[in-house]
Amino acid sequence: MTWLLMPEQQCGSETMIYFDYQSSRPVDSRVLKTMLPYFDKKFGNPSSLHEIGDEATLILEQSRSSVAEFINAEPEEIIFTSGATEANNLALIGYAFRNRGNHIIISEIEHISIHNIAKYLQKNGFEVTKVPVDFYGRINIDALKQRITDKTILISITYASNEVGTIQEIPEIAGLCREKEIAFHTDAVAAEPQIHIDVKNLGIDLMSLSSNDIYGPKGVGVLYIRKGIRLNPLILGGGQEFGLRSGTENIPGIVGMKIAAEIMSQEMDQEVATLKGYQQRLIKGVLENIPDSYLNGHPRARLANNVHFRFDGIEGESLLLGLKDKGISVSTGSACSSKTLEPSHTLIALGLLHEEAHGSLQLTMGRFNRAQDIDTLLNVLPDVVRKLRKLSPLYKGV
Numbered sequence: 354m355t356w357l358l359m360p361e362q363q364c365g366s367e368t369m370i371y372f373d374y375q376s377s378r379p380v381d382s383r384v385l386k387t388m389l390p391y392f393d394k395k396f397g398n399p400s401s402l403h404e405i406g407d408e409a410t411l412i413l414e415q416s417r418s419s420v421a422e423f424i425n426a427e428p429e430e431i432i433f434t435s436g437a438t439e440a441n442n443l444a445l446i447g448y449a450f451r452n453r454g455n456h457i458i459i460s461e462i463e464h465i466s467i468h469n470i471a472k473y474l475q476k477n478g479f480e481v482t483k484v485p486v487d488f489y490g491r492i493n494i495d496a497l498k499q500r501i502t503d504k505t506i507l508i509s510i511t512y513a514s515n516e517v518g519t520i521q522e523i524p525e526i527a528g529l530c531r532e533k534e535i536a537f538h539t540d541a542v543a544a545e546p547q548i549h550i551d552v553k554n555l556g557i558d559l560m561s562l563s564s565n566d567i568y569g570p571k572g573v574g575v576l577y578i579r580k581g582i583r584l585n586p587l588i589l590g591g592g593q594e595f596g597l598r599s600g601t602e603n604i605p606g607i608v609g610m611k612i613a614a615e616i617m618s619q620e621m622d623q624e625v626a627t628l629k630g631y632q633q634r635l636i637k638g639v640l641e642n643i644p645d646s647y648l649n650g651h652p653r654a655r656l657a658n659n660v661h662f663r664f665d666g667i668e669g670e671s672l673l674l675g676l677k678d679k680g681i682s683v684s685t686g687s688a689c690s691s692k693t694l695e696p697s698h699t700l701i702a703l704g705l706l707h708e709e710a711h712g713s714l715q716l717t718m719g720r721f722n723r724a725q726d727i728d729t730l731l732n733v734l735p736d737v738v739r740k741l742r743k744l745s746p747l748y749k750g751v
């Protein structure tokens with residue numbers, strides 16, 4: 354099917370400008386419309402043998418094929434989960450408990466779910482090494498090589514940072530894992546709406562995806578498991594999803610992810626080109642017009658929808674509230690931990706001081722941003738920063 358109509362979709366209130374797509378994305382209205390009949394009219398359970406059960410089985414398998422196509426996998430390599438957190442758990446815990454060896458490598462800038470899974474594995478007898486990143490958020494391949502031992506069974510590195518947007522050298526990392534016969538998992542949640550990922554070509558063994566990050570519903574995700582990779586299930590029950598994830602399938606959500614993936618495949622190039630334009634304007638506009646402002650993350654190898662700044666002498670929180678007053682929604686860091694007072698572990702891993710990390714602002718854009726959103730932000734932000742700095746005893750500039 355061709356999704357020709359890009360909806361004029363209003364997100365939030367009429368006046369709100371939204372720059373926090375990494376925390377939450379609106380469901381595309383085309384996705385929502387396709388999902389709705391699966392709540393009341395086509396409500397079958399794929400395990401039932403009657404007509405609406407058959408209908409549910411059919412759409413479940415069609416959805417598996419669509420998501421497989423999205424990443425160039427085979428349908429039987431796709432396991433639907435309740436989201437990327439569950440996919441990450443299944444990948445790391447499922448693999449660790451099934452395979453010989455006890456050493457796992459992750460990076461310092463993984464999503465909080467990977468860090469907490471790693472902690473759990475450490476408590477359960479596994480050894481975990483965290484590979485550092487450079488000032489731009491990139492993993493050095495030699496540093497990764499040096500940390501591999503003969504006990505290493507799994508390496509998990511995020512495809513691109515959900516915070517600073519830095520894209521890792523995934524082909525090289527996957528190639529290294531292949532060469533050393535170590536399984537490679539990547540959390541591709543931040544990358545999936547921006548990069549055409551070809552798991553076969555890259556040689557990825559395990560990959561986590563989330564539906565909401567491609568404008569599908571929340572509470573749905575996927576773990577891609579390359580044929581031949583063995584995992585222990587974490588959820589036992591009726592044996593759904595090839596015995597790897599029991600529980601009645603969330604058919605409306607899965608249909609949502611199917612349509613979201615189909616639309617994303619077709620519209621990604623156009624969307625990324627538009628976002629790149631917005632990104633360049635924002636970076637240039639902020640760095641040129643606001644003194645003592647800096648870009649966090651990589652200047653080139655970064656997701657098109659991400660800009661991440663830091664400003665001397667002010668707190669990101671005050672900035673967030675100043676922009677909130679003007680109807681602009683932004684973030685100071687990862688939504689998953691933004692209510693804690695701790696600085697972001699990613700920014701600290703980049704080598705920023707606590708006060709620099711606290712002075713940071715994350716703007717993530719998406720399908721429904723318009724060029725005038727960028728104009729408004731560039732008009733408003735310098736003034737908000739100036740006013741906050743006037744009140745700040747920390748700011749040494751003029």
Ligand code: PMP
Pocket residue numbers: 375376435436437438439464466511515540541542543563564572573574689
């Ligand atoms: N990984 C990354 C990189 C994320 O940004 C998120 C949050 N969207 C998750 C994992 C967790 O996803 P979910 O909320 O679907 O469990």
